[in-house]
Amino acid sequence: MPHSTNKELIFAIMVGTAGISLLVLWYQKVRKSRTAMSLPKFFSLNSTFDSTTLQDKTHNGQGTSAVFQKRQLQILEKLNELLKNMEELKEEIRFLKETIPKLEEYIQDELDGKITVHRISPQHRARKRRVTAVQSSATSNSSEEAESEGGYITANTDTEEQSFPVHTALNTHTEELKLDILLQKADHLRMTESGKMESFELLCDHKEKFRDEIEFVWRFARAYGDMFELSANTQDKKHYANIGKTIGEKAITRAPMNGHCHLWYAVLCGYVSQFEGLQNKINYGHRFKEHLDIAIQLLPEEPFLYYLNGRYCYTVSKLSWIEKKMAATLFGKVPSSTVQEALRNFLKAEEIHPGYSLLNYMYLAKCYVDLEENQNAWKFCNLALLLPTVTKEDKEAQTEVKAIIKSLKRVLDFEGDNI
Structure with missing residues (x-):
């Protein structure tokens, strides 16, 4: 070595x-x-x-x-x-x-004189890295965002230089696509985890040409959210989240009546909040809910929105008294929700799109466990196991579902219910 x-x-x-x-x-x-x-x-x-x-x-x-x-x-x-x-x-x-x-x-x-070869993770094989020089701020240690020549942004940090993964076209003779064909191809590619990176690169190749097209812009913000999920490195995640959020802000400014713009801006606010202090976490949580509600009004038949709203309601229902008090101090009102409200949102997602996702089934099961409706919890656990595991989140959810089933078996056996 x-x-x-x-x-x-x-x-x-x-x-x-x-x-x-x-x-x-x-x-x-x-x-x-x-x-x-x-x-x-x-x-x-x-x-x-x-x-x-x-x-x-x-x-x-x-x-x-x-x-x-x-x-x-x-x-x-x-x-x-x-x-x-x-x-x-x-x-x-x-x-x-x-x-x-x-x-x-x-x-x-x-x-023994053995030599090991350092392997590059599959996630980074398809993209190169460059060093971007940035100016350090004398008044703030947090990341600041500045507009780049391409019309989007780069992230300035408190260090003089920072390496970030950025897209470099693998083929200098990129095929020029019409907007509608490009959007269809980008949507189709992101149906798999491996395709999400290719979809991101495809949009990067065309950002100069379609930077003023709102249907392109919100998809570009979404692609940065995909890269956030795919990245394992914390600094990479922070980079993608900050850029995506800024693109999302431009999208909702240009098209305030486009529900997809509000949807992905809300999602990216949630991602950015993971790297913030408590006060900013609460601030971003408030912003997330605000734009999620707008998106639901504009896209009432989008199941993903009800799943996200269910997640929000479920999380708020579990907040401690001191966390609610802190939110009230900052925003003048206490965030409130219940497990029943979360359940209604998860059921709505299932109603619009039966078998929508393994994660939605998992949260349905968790809600029913909290409400002590064990038979319904058992039902949705089994439905969850019938769905394929596509993403890392799916695999984690499947593991949690199996744990819920194990605990339900003990409860139902004790109660003498047939399962």
Whole structure:
């Protein structure tokens, strides 16, 4: 094995150790500065908190409520930052657990003079990388978006240079297609995961020609969402999400009555929110719901919209009190929904398009489990297993469905119901 691989392994161990040390130092610093604050244990990495006890100085007179709300926001931001650090530490530990047992084998290979060839993942074989020089911002550490020469955007980060996967035409003599043929081909290609990348590249090849055509623009935003899903690298995901969201913003500005523009802008807002702090997560969640509702009004027969709305309702129904309170502080009202409302949306998607998706069946089963309608939950679990697994999400959903079936068997056997 080459010396570079050993160096990478040693570097990974050093990074893991440094990460643990930094986290401990950070925690001690925070703890010292918060002698008047008591926080409960939290056990979810999805920013869900059961309760929070605050002991803060109260001030007589006007402004007490505002100070209290500001303190709440600061506490939640710190907790969210700690959760992110814990998640990163968890990944480092997992990597070390997987790598260290193989260390002896790697060293033996090195001593034997074996040479390993670094493989390129299939996802990156079809595209090249380029280094884009960007200007660092003196006032913000977050990503900023700037319009490029092509009329779309590049992402500026807080580093001087950053490598991003961008499309480079594999064939310099790209076939020129008419708009309607191009759109049909792009729609057809994205029916499979492997075709989604080809669809993205096809649209990239024609972006200069059709950049002002709204039917092209919203599909281009959708294609960036597809690339977000296909990417495994966090920085790549962030890049695709930010560009797609900006293209989506242009789409809804140019065509405010086009439901597809609002649909994919909402989806991309959801993707971008995954890389934001708690306050921006709530902000993007509000924006997601706003444009989703507009899309439903404009495209009342689109099952995907009801599936997304069901997901939103189901998530909101599971929010803790403190998360709802935080949203109320920011937007003046508490987001509310129920499992029953989520169920109605999932059923609507199934009504419009029977057998719409494995994920829709999984959420139908979860809703019925929450409502203790176990026979219906069992029915939709079995329907889910009849559908093919096409995407990574499908495979994950199938695994969860099997777990639900296993738990339902115990419940139904105990109740004496026939299954």
